[in-house]
Amino acid sequence: MNAKSVAIVTGASQGIGKATALRLAHDFSALVLAARDEENLAATAAEVRSAGAEATVLAVDLRQPESADIVVNSALQSFGRVDALLHIAGAVSQIDLFDMTDAQWDDGMALKLHGARRLTIRAWGALKVSKGSVVFISGSAALDPKPGFAAVAATNAAIIAIAKAFAEQGIKDGVQVNSVVPGAVMTGRRQSFFEKWAPAHNLSVEEAIKKFPVEAGISRFGRPEEIADLLAYLVSPAAKWLTGASVRMDGGETKGV
Numbered sequence: 659m660n661a662k663s664v665a666i667v668t669g670a671s672q673g674i675g676k677a678t679a680l681r682l683a684h685d686f687s688a689l690v691l692a693a694r695d696e697e698n699l700a701a702t703a704a705e706v707r708s709a710g711a712e713a714t715v716l717a718v719d720l721r722q723p724e725s726a727d728i729v730v731n732s733a734l735q736s737f738g739r740v741d742a743l744l745h746i747a748g749a750v751s752q753i754d755l756f757d758m759t760d761a762q763w764d765d766g767m768a769l770k771l772h773g774a775r776r777l778t779i780r781a782w783g784a785l786k787v788s789k790g791s792v793v794f795i796s797g798s799a800a801l802d803p804k805p806g807f808a809a810v811a812a813t814n815a816a817i818i819a820i821a822k823a824f825a826e827q828g829i830k831d832g833v834q835v836n837s838v839v840p841g842a843v844m845t846g847r848r849q850s851f852f853e854k855w856a857p858a859h860n861l862s863v864e865e866a867i868k869k870f871p872v873e874a875g876i877s878r879f880g881r882p883e884e885i886a887d888l889l890a891y892l893v894s895p896a897a898k899w900l901t902g903a904s905v906r907m908d909g910g911e912t913k914g915v
């Protein structure tokens with residue numbers, strides 16, 4: 659652990675974001691945890707503190723433009739620096755391309771793309787000072803778009819692109835930027851997908867969950883902790899020269915090279 663190192667983790671109230679916060683509690687001295695659900699964030703913070711790091715909690719809706727200022731101001735006021743920024747929050751609707759409304763498109767983009775874009779820009783000055791790291795979370799739908807989850811695919815493809823654009827600037831400014839492209843990870847979000855998908859395919863949720871890995875050509879679902887370990891590596895000193903990359907972790911689901 660550095661003498662003082664500070665990471666901001668969005669989406670830290672559950673799923674991959676929570677697993678990431680718990681993992682980073684071993685590598686950073688302080689974490690700033692952002693999402694909307696205050697109670698869940700407080701539970702994450704308690705576990706982070708038990709692991710030995712300080713934690714501050716911000717119950718914010720990252721779709722709102724003012725949230726970027728709130729998160730970065732709080733990090734700087736509480737801890738005086740930002741060394742790593744991990745964008746995990748995401749809630750893009752899985753609705754068919756031909757049924758999805760403009761409002762539903764805008765909502766997904768407002769959080770996952772624009773929320774992360776604004777937060778990165780707001781934190782950039784502090785990241786330049788610390789020679790820090792940023793990781794965006796994309797998703798393997800970006801590499802294999804289908805009409806049933808076109809917004810997820812398009813948003814995740816945009817995430818890879820914007821991460822690359824930030825990484826180019828980061829080469830000049832000393833800020834490392836990457837994106838991670840997870841495949842199917844078993845979280846609350848994945849479970850709700852199966853709750854919708856299973857009845858539409860005349861399956862029970864249990865049957866759908868069993869069938870998915872076989873059809874996807876993977877041995878099993880990923881665990882949030884596995885993505886968390888990858889994210890922790892990307893913001894560690896060992897990965898400093900790894901920048902501008904889009905790192906896929908999907909159990910081999912993507913069959914092309």
Ligand SMILES: NC(=O)c1ccc[n+]([C@@H]2O[C@H](COP(=O)([O-])OP(=O)(O)OC[C@H]3O[C@@H](n4cnc5c(N)ncnc54)[C@H](OP(=O)(O)O)[C@@H]3O)[C@@H](O)[C@H]2O)c1
Nearest residue numbers: 669671672673674693694695719720747748797843845847
């Ligand atoms: N699970 C997978 O298979 C998978 C695969 C590829 C990519 N991903 C990506 O990984 C990320 C995490 O996914 P997950 O499966 O862990 O999902 P999850 O369990 O549903 O967690 C999503 C997180 O985003 C936060 N969030 C949602 N809306 C928000 C808002 N308006 N403002 C602030 N925070 C908000 C949620 O917290 P609150 O509800 O408390 O706000 C929660 O902490 C997402 O970006 C997802 O697209 C997941």
